[in-house]
Amino acid sequence: QQQVKQSPQSLIVQKGGISIINCAYENTAFDYFPWYQQFPGKGPALLIAIRPDVSEKKEGRFTISFNKSAKQFSLHIMDSQPGDSATYFCAVQGGSEKLVFGKGTKLTVNP
Amino acid sequence: EAGVAQSPRYKIIEKRQSVAFWCNPISGHATLYWYQQILGQGPKLLIQFQNNGVVDDSQLPKDRFSAERLKGVDSTLKIQPAKLEDSAVYLCASSLNPGRTEAFFGQGTRLTVV
Numbered sequence: 001q002q003q004v005k006q007s008p009q010s011l012i013v014q015k016g017g018i019s020i021i022n023c024a025y026e027n028t029a030f031d032y033f034p035w036y037q038q039f040p041g042k043g044p045a046l047l048i049a050i051r052p053d054v055s056e057k058k059e060g061r062f063t064i065s066f067n068k069s070a071k072q073f074s075l076h077i078m079d080s081q082p083g084d085s086a087t088y089f090c091a092v093q094g095g096s097e098k099l100v101f102g103k104g105t106k107l108t109v110n111p
Numbered sequence: 112e113a114g115v116a117q118s119p120r121y122k123i124i125e126k127r128q129s130v131a132f133w134c135n136p137i138s139g140h141a142t143l144y145w146y147q148q149i150l151g152q153g154p155k156l157l158i159q160f161q162n163n164g165v166v167d168d169s170q171l172p173k174d175r176f177s178a179e180r181l182k183g184v185d186s187t188l189k190i191q192p193a194k195l196e197d198s199a200v201y202l203c204a205s206s207l208n209p210g211r212t213e214a215f216f217g218q219g220t221r222l223t224v225v
Contacts, residue, residue: 098156
């Protein structure tokens with residue numbers, strides 16, 4: 001049973017464009033929604049995270065939008081740059097329960 | 112601040128052989144995770160430690176995988192005997208506490224079983 005569904009599997013955008021990655025979950029007990037960024041040969045690194053008491057969180061060019069009623073959250077990358085090319089994972093966690101990852105989105109930003 | 116250290120970086124073994132991975136978490140981090148990441152997929156949690164106690168090992172194939180965390184610091188993950196489908200990157204991560212806090216990942220060990 002997949003606890004978090006991520007889409008799309010891959011994404012190609014032009015430099016300066018907006019990248020949008022979506023995730024959906026079922027368990028309403030989840031209360032922590034981080035996004036991780038992974039470059040080839042490296043471990044994932046936390047990019048930005050949100051808790052369900054807010055609908056949006058912005059850090060620089062990265063924004064999480066959270067829709068509690070729809071049980072969906074998304075990552076928006078504004079002014080996408082070639083250096084943003086990486087694999088992005090959404091994740092969900094409830095309390096001290098395990099951190100569960102989506103299957104990932106490979107983002108390619110063309111110059 | 113030193114990151115999570117893992118070794119070796121790469122390992123190639125034949126099926127039915129055994130292998131062990133080592134992880135040194137960030138100093139002071141009570142929670143330690145081992146994840147398996149198969150090519151093209153997201154990390155899958157194998158086992159979670161809180162200090163030296165196991166919090167979750169529900170997805171650890173216990174007939175062949177074992178893990179321990181000595182004195183609540185370093186950890187080792189062992190596979191014996193290995194199967195072809197164990198080929199993956201094994202990631203170790205640590206966090207200050209369980210839940211709602213950033214997990215810091217090591218670079219991982221890429222295992223190839225031939």
